[in-house]
Amino acid sequence: MGECRNGTAIGGVQRARSPHWFESVVMSIRPWVVVEPPDDRGLRRVSVGGETVGSAWSPADLRKVLRRLGYPRDMDLNDSTALCWRGGGSEVWPDRRWRRLLTVSVMLAGLLTSMTFSAVIGWPDASGALTFAQRITGVLFVLSGIVLGLSAIAALDYWGRRQFKFSGAIVLIGVIIALATDGILFLLWLEEREFTLHLLVYVPALCWSVWALVVLVRQKSWEGVPQPKKIAAGVVATALLTAVSLAYSTMYQPASAPMHFALEAEFGKARADDELPFVHVPMKLHMKNTGGIPVYIINDIYTVRGRAALYSRGEGDVMGEWRRSVGKQGTREGEAERYVDKLRYFTVSSGRFYESGKSLDVGQEHSVERVFQLPKNVGYDTVTVELEIAYMRKDRGKLDVEAFRSAHPSWNERNERYYCDPATCGGQLIYEARVRHNNNLINVTRKPRYVTAVWSPGGRFISSISSFPFNYSALGDYGEERREMERYGAARARVGSEVSVAELLESAGV
Template identity: 30%
Template sequence: MSFLMATGLLLTACVLGKIGEKDLFEALTFGGRVAGATFVFAAAVELIATIAAFDYLGKRHWIYSGAAVLIGVLIALTFNALLLYLQINAGEYTRYAWIWPTVLLWSFWALWKLNPRQIWRQSPHPKRVATGAVVAALISVGNLVYSRVYTPYTTPASLDIVVKFGKPQLNTERTILYLPMNVTAKNKGKVPLYILGTLYKAYGRSANFTEKARGMTEWKGDILASRDAERNSEMQGRELISFGAIMKDVGGSWLEPDDVLAEDKILSIPTNSRFDSIEGSAQAVVMRKDRTTLSTDYLSGISRSWYDDLSHGEDAPKWVAIEAGDEFLKYQGPLHYSNEILNVTHHPRYVTLWWITHKPRDGKTDEDTYMKATITLKGEEGRLLSAAETQEVVESYGLVQVSTGETRESFAALVKPPTE
């Protein structure tokens, strides 16, 4: 019986030690490191109880051996009961899932064999034994609740993106306008941010000007089409002039607080273009670095929707792309949870980013390109998340898309600067 008693205690010690050691050195928050330290301490108590089990069920040379075994069993009972609850609540089977019910049943058997009342009566300090058991149980409960329910305090994340047009220049033949466009992204918060993807866009806006004032009927149409309602002009459309990443190969990297990501773009626009204005905007998809760890496989895990001969090969999920035939680049990589308890009770999640560009229509791009991202189980990235699931992703990982407002300049003023 002493061997079976020691086996359950030792198994609990190993699990506690693995979780505690991982969090002690790798948890993403200070609170997580403290939780790891308490798990390591609890594992040490379980090891002591393992040794004490042979003495208590043998010759009983140590007067406290029974109390040590009892505290160890109570820690195992509390710890495995809560982990089993977390496993059931997650609804996912992991390689550790069999441990929790097995050790839980062992704990009830061990309590039945130990007879706690007899141990307390035999202990020279029964109140201290009871207090030690309660404190040990509270440590286990507190740390498990902390890791699953409590969100460690962090300053809200903040990324600021600014787009500005520079001084325009014409070529010597005055046929091409060169317009500098500066895009700057700065981490203005106090937590580091993973940069999953960046995108800048420049459009040429065309409008139909009329001398007759447009009335309420036309304005209603503008509003329904998500356009600005203007008195003497009706927007005809926007043509995508230039788009791309703010900087190449930054996907999967991160910005520490006050770090800046910036690049100057040069837009080349024919001066005979029938634009009334040039518009610029930018966006970035970011994720908090203090709540998860992104694998280095993210940047290399890229796929595309077209074949080597540039013909279309694969459609994006319907919730991602507006129409079948739209092209995309897809980045994907595994995430590691912020603490080891989540790692042992949950399947790993994957972050997936799509960069979509509409297929050409009528000989030109259909005025838009954009990014969408999600965090799901492997193979479920094509599923549209519910509102509750989306909110959980935002709260758990800080996955958000940050965009600038549109910067607009008159095309006529750019082609013929006031200095001329």
């Protein structure tokens, strides 16, 4: 073979003029076609005059390049007048095709899986989160999915002919994003260690991302990229922004947003019934969300009770009166009066105040007026009304409102899960529905959570959030319920008012 130069090929002297003599002369004055040494994948670059004109994995690929340059289909690849071989002759083709295809297939599978998973995580928050910070977190995950999709396209080029010099760096960025995302998911999973089907996705994806990172680092996939340090700094800054946004949306903002309610329960002026020995007592119940976060009202109840007691001259002290009253049916352990003994309470009226699962936005208020009846000769000394609500913050979770509005009677024997013998439970209404955390990272690393509310007239008032559906026959983990109530910002608010029966009767003219 002759020496490779940037000029024309230097061929030997023609010994005889064959029928292809003119063609040989033309070929001999063409610029030399240089076949470069194989790279780490076995691909050989083909150049003419120092300019790349193609690449080849095999002699067949090289012939395709030569045909585009105008050379005959059956030309001799060992013709030194036309070709110059560097780093091995025409017999050196170290392409490990199946190994290369396996590598790019595994790389594509991991990138596409991570892309889909990032979109699944981010889209619900990006499109429907209540707070701006949570939406930003969702948008960042969606953008990460787009980058992962571009990385999958770049992987085809990087393990192919590398026509785009930034393809290796793009694949590296995608792998780093996948590693960060799967790492966050795994750390969140370690907090509760609950099995979910999503675990079968992000744990293998985490292992894949570590393998992919090792492969790309060994191949120095960032080579050829100008100012790689600045690009790396941009990737780190984006990761930090995502982490800060995530922390802000899951920890700081829910903790700093105030929760306040204005609850009122008061009696109006009683009216005597001219035909019946009763007085009609009106009352007004009012609620307003004066805090900074919308809420779901998951349970509520108002209860009117009459109090009956025995009176004394007060020879004993308050502590003695209280000790004698504690533990007796109908008494309240938090009350003690010197001249009153044997307190007993009787439910006069009880009902719902608000629709189960309905939200109460910031500044929204709700009022209800009710009337109950008391006999003119009732034996109560006072009447009290209490209004109590149980709520859950909307910035922590999204309740399946339609399912929660359907009440399940406990006396319905056809529904075994909610059934309870009336002799034991009396009559209760059970409301239950799934709740999803407003940060979708929590949803994919936890089992489903359920909100349950139990209501019955007379004061049966229970609200809980747990990972197990409601079942009368199985006791739940109350420690978990307390943790979940705190996680979703569930709490209660209560107000009460008391008036003497004498005042009511006097206002009615009795």
